[in-house]
Amino acid sequence: MGTHVIKMPDIGEGIAEVELSQWHVKVGDLVVEDQVLADVMTDKAMVDIPSPVHGKVIALGGQPGEVMAVGSVLISIEVEGAGNLKESAAPAPVATKEAPAASKVEAAVESKPAAAAAPRSAPVCQGPMVAREADERPLASPAVRKHALDLGIQLRLVRGTGPAGRVLHEDLDAYLAQGQSNASAPATAAYAQRHDEEQIQVIGMRRKIAQRMQDATQRAAHFSYVEEIDVTAIEELRAHLNEKHGASRGKLTLLPFLVRALVVALRDFPQMNARYDDEAQVITRLGAVHVGVATQSDVGLMVPVVRHAEARSLWDSAAEISRLANAARNGKASRDELSGSTITLTSLGALGGIVSTPVLNLPEVAIVGVNKIVERPMVVKGQVVIRKMMNLSSSFDHRVVDGMDAALFIQAIRGLIEQPATLFVE
Known part of the structure; x- marks a missing residue:
């Protein structure tokens, strides 16, 4: 028998250390090639570390929550024969939260001798x-x-x-x-007393989220602005487009319309599409509109980025939002897909409440929050009518954005949404 020692691999982009988030194996487990051994957390993404060999786990190199340097010993595996006695890096890590499918692991086990039993x-x-x-x-x-x-x-x-x-x-x-x-x-x-407790370590993605939220609230001067919007007309347009083109182009949600409204409004308010380097005291305004779309996943809040939204049609935006959201929820979003946004759109969908106070996604200076749509009686031209209403609850960095500019920016979005034809008039 021999020992195969696996080092923490170089995940790239100059990363010198990563956080060990979760072990998928323990000492004594039998593992097969390509089986996920552990999850590690970079600044942006959860990464799976697969096994390059078949064998038995004999030692783990760290505990969940521990920050490990690239090149440090991750795990030791006992293998048949002489084995690979020199230390090696794990195979190329996979940016995914999910372990390999059970059928794949079991099929690999069945093709090996009985000693390499199910992992x-x-x-x-x-x-x-x-x-x-x-x-x-x-x-x-x-x-x-x-x-x-x-x-x-x-x-x-x-x-x-x-x-x-x-x-x-x-x-x-x-x-x-x-x-x-x-x-x-x-x-x-029903009504039974409960005395159970569970302690949960704040590690991995949850730790990164906590750090980013704390950093954002401590460094930025947040202020929020809430505006009511009549979405009756745009919901009618959306229903019409879905009925006419849904089967061939895919269904549209409200989000791609909001992305389009952001793109058009930012032409007159470029100070909102910016990043603020508070250490260098420099504001960078960007022509490209890279919209971060806040997405909830099993491991916490993630913000995949719709790049160059200014160059996308409604259906192109819709397809990209759907693709990125699925990648984030499945833990398969890459580091590039989770970084580089210039302004963020956040929505809880039907659970969006009536008002929220979203936290800025630093170093951005604006985030637009979408609340739920409700039908309410409204007075229109002296008549009480039922309209579909929705609030936008948005936050800004007061170090960079003045209150009047924030209000005018959201009012511009409101005008575009309430008169949806103006979204497409050049």
Whole structure:
């Protein structure tokens, strides 16, 4: 037997160190080539580290939350034969949060000798319930952990069917269907007292988000401006375009219209499409409009960037927004796709509330927040009519943007949205 020692790979772009976010294996696990060993976090993206060999894990080089230098020992794997005794870097990391598909891992295992058994860290059993040690933390995404907490389910009792034994939403459903929750999680009973606690380390993407939000609120002089917009006409236009071209060009949401409105309004308010270097005391106004679209994922808030929105049609913007949102939610957005925005658009969709106070995405100086659409009685030309209304809740950096300019900028967006033909008049 030999030992294969894997070093933290060079992820590129001059990055000297990364944060170890999560292990997908533990000491004693059998792994196969290309199986994801760990997630590491760069300044912008979560990156998967795959295994270059088949073998048995004999040592881990760090703990989740630890910042590790490129070139430091990441993991040691015992391999058959002499092995690769010299230290090597892991294969090219993959910018994705998800581990490889279970079918791919299992197929690889089946093609190897019995010694290289399935790499899953959780025991396999026929039912949806599995026993783990009390201090063993099963693999699961933050969304699954929250779902389990809401249901009163102890994750250590649930068999994970995902890659490397990861617990999925479907596993929680199967657990409940078998009636195990009634026996093992009495807290699900109505009015029952609960005394459970869970400590969650602030690491990986959540740590980066916390740092960026704290930095933004400490460095920028935030102020918010809220404006009410009548979106009846643009919603009618959107419905018409979807009916006529939806099948061939794809469905339009409101977001590409808002991106177009930003592009047109910024022609008269270039100071909003800017970055402020507060250390050098320099404001850089940009001609290109790179719109960041805030997107919620299982690992937290991410902001993929629609580049050169000024050169995109409605459907081109819609397709790019959809592609980037899916990449961000699946953890597959690259570093380039998550950086370089000049102004940000944030929306919680139907959950958008009536008012919000979005935090700036530094070093940008403006962020436009979209609230939900509601039908309300409005007075139009002396008549009470039902209109579709929506608020824009936007924030600005008062060090760079004056209050009057912010108000005029949002009023310009309002005019474009309420008279949607003006979005396309050159």
